[in-house]
Amino acid sequence: MKPLNLITLLLFLTASAWALTRSESSVRQIQKSYYSIISPFVKSGSAMETKIRAFDEELEHSTSLSSKLHLAETEIIKLSTEIKHLRTLEKENVQLRAALEFKKRSPFRVIAAKIIRRKPSSWWETAHIDRGENHEISEMLAVIAAEGLVGKVDRPDDETSSVILLTDESCQVSAQVAGTHEFGILSGQRAQNGDNPMLRLRYLSRDSNAKEGQAVITTGKGNLFEKGIALGTITHVTRGPLYTEAQVKPAVNFADLETVFVLKK
Amino acid sequence: MPAITSLYDARLLILPLAFLCCVVTVDFSPMLILAFVCGFIWDAQNALGPQGGDPTIYTAPADQIRFGYSIILFLIMGVMMQGFQPLFRKGVWQVSVIISGLATFFYLVSEYMLINIVRGDFLFPKEVFYQIWISAAITMFCAPILFLVLFKLAAVFDHTIRYDGLKKRYFQFNRHNTEETT
Numbered sequence: 253m254k255p256l257n258l259i260t261l262l263l264f265l266t267a268s269a270w271a272l273t274r275s276e277s278s279v280r281q282i283q284k285s286y287y288s289i290i291s292p293f294v295k296s297g298s299a300m301e302t303k304i305r306a307f308d309e310e311l312e313h314s315t316s317l318s319s320k321l322h323l324a325e326t327e328i329i330k331l332s333t334e335i336k337h338l339r340t341l342e343k344e345n346v347q348l349r350a351a352l353e354f355k356k357r358s359p360f361r362v363i364a365a366k367i368i369r370r371k372p373s374s375w376w377e378t379a380h381i382d383r384g385e386n387h388e389i390s391e392m393l394a395v396i397a398a399e400g401l402v403g404k405v406d407r408p409d410d411e412t413s414s415v416i417l418l419t420d421e422s423c424q425v426s427a428q429v430a431g432t433h434e435f436g437i438l439s440g441q442r443a444q445n446g447d448n449p450m451l452r453l454r455y456l457s458r459d460s461n462a463k464e465g466q467a468v469i470t471t472g473k474g475n476l477f478e479k480g481i482a483l484g485t486i487t488h489v490t491r492g493p494l495y496t497e498a499q500v501k502p503a504v505n506f507a508d509l510e511t512v513f514v515l516k517k
Numbered sequence: 518m519p520a521i522t523s524l525y526d527a528r529l530l531i532l533p534l535a536f537l538c539c540v541v542t543v544d545f546s547p548m549l550i551l552a553f554v555c556g557f558i559w560d561a562q563n564a565l566g567p568q569g570g571d572p573t574i575y576t577a578p579a580d581q582i583r584f585g586y587s588i589i590l591f592l593i594m595g596v597m598m599q600g601f602q603p604l605f606r607k608g609v610w611q612v613s614v615i616i617s618g619l620a621t622f623f624y625l626v627s628e629y630m631l632i633n634i635v636r637g638d639f640l641f642p643k644e645v646f647y648q649i650w651i652s653a654a655i656t657m658f659c660a661p662i663l664f665l666v667l668f669k670l671a672a673v674f675d676h677t678i679r680y681d682g683l684k685k686r687y688f689q690f691n692r693h694n695t696e697e698t699t
Contacts, residue, residue, distance in 0.1 A: 254545075256546055257544075257545045257546050260545070260546035260549045260550065261549060263549075264549040264550075264552070264553055264592075267553050267588075268553065268585060268588045268589065268592075271553075271556075271557060271560075271584065271585035271588055272583055272584070272585035272586070272588075274584050274585065276566070276567055279561075279564055279584045280566065282561050282584075283561050283562075283564060286558070286561040286562065297518075300519075301519040304519055369519075370519070370520070371519075371520045371526065372562075372563075373562070373563040374520075374526075374528070374530075374563075374625065374628070374648070374652070375628065375629065375632060376563065376565055378565075391566065391569070392569045392570070404569075406565060406566045407566055416565065416566075421579050421636065422565060422568060422578070422579035422581070424568060424570075424575050424578060424579070426570075426574050426575070437574075437575065437577075439579070442632070442633075442636070442638070442640050443629075443640055443641075443642050443644065443645045444644075445525045445526050445644040445645075445648065473571070473574050474570040474571045474574035474575055475570050475571045475574075476569060476570040476571075
């Protein structure tokens with residue numbers, strides 16, 4: 253081996269060992285520095301992502317309309333397109349009104365934020381919001397929508413924050429089957445693709461009487477989430493030898509999520 | 518780049534693609550430096566924070582892969598690409614394009630396997646397989662574009678990538694023509 257290659261290899265091994273032995277706080281500091289450098293690119297990237305998503309939606313919209321082409325006149329299609337556009341506006345209006353209403357009636361102090369980037373990494377269920385440390389956002393704050401819990405703040409940067417969604421395996425929530433004394437830990441599941449992810453409620457008691465259709469809410473224990481935030485509805489119960497486990501359909505529709513609220517402590 | 522939801526959340530992996538295309542044009546030492554830099558950036562971009570909360574309530578938090586693991590994976594990918602460097606230098610760039618797809622596939626499989634090992638409960642649904650191979654395919658199909666960009670950049674900065682194959686073929690073709698005319 254050439255001496256230069258040998259020296260570089262030794263330096264590489266030393267640097268790798270250094271990187272692999274970083275503590276959690278050092279890693280956070282590295283990430284903070286990294287994201288402060290690339291934040292202008294992230295913003296332009298998220299703008300591009302929004303355009304691509306809009307194009308994708310437009311494409312799906314066009315496909316569904318083309319199937320009707322054989323059955324309807326051109327004028328009807330024009331009208332239906334207009335109606336669809338108006339419905340989209342109406343839906344958006346209802347969502348914004350609900351968000352506004354939610355903010356007014358919410359018993360918590362909340363900061364409204366917009367999702368600017370979805371699932372930026374391959375394996376983690378995360379999203380970026382347009383509020384950061386400059387807007388008093390800090391780590392581990394709960395993120396909710398009008399329908400229920402969305403997740404928690406994983407890493408706040410200056411202007412944006414990364415939110416780990418409830419559908420991720422590593423976002424654990426102390427949960428309770430509403431109206432019962434059944435407690436467990438709710439989390440997302442690994443490797444779930446598509447728009448209908450399911451949650452997993454573990455460690456319910458062996459003789460649990462949890463049933464399909466029952467609501468699941470936060471317990472308020474564990475110093476992360478306030479009590480009584482809606483999490484989802486039980487769809488399936490599996491009784492095991494040690495504890496009972498349930499599949500839960502999230503209260504929030506993560507595919508349509510646009511505006512969220514960060515709960516301030 | 519955003520994930521394509523209709524294709525099992527597959528995506529174009531720009532950083533691994535840039536790394537794979539660059540390492541085939543450089544020697545061993547620059548490859549090591551690139552592996553460290555790219556692996557470091559990749560982890561800084563993707564690492565998740567700790568679970569947090571009361572440990573008496575959250576008794577079994579989901580474990581995270583250690584920061585820096587990507588450096589090792591990038592090194593393995595780099596070594597794979599450099600193994601086929603002689604072919605690239607002879608002008609057979611198509612092999613490097615295919616290897617870039619295979620290396621991306623290997624990278625994603627390894628990353629997913631590491632998550633399985635660290636967190637337990639081995640799961641490998643077919644959707645994950647589709648996500649991995651479609652991401653690898655997208656990345657592979659974009660490799661020629663990046664090679665083209667690299668050659669353009671090399672020309673602008675008067676850098677020689679040592680693309681001997683094309684020259685060799687060109688001279689062989691010229692010599693063949695000269696022999697025919699004489």
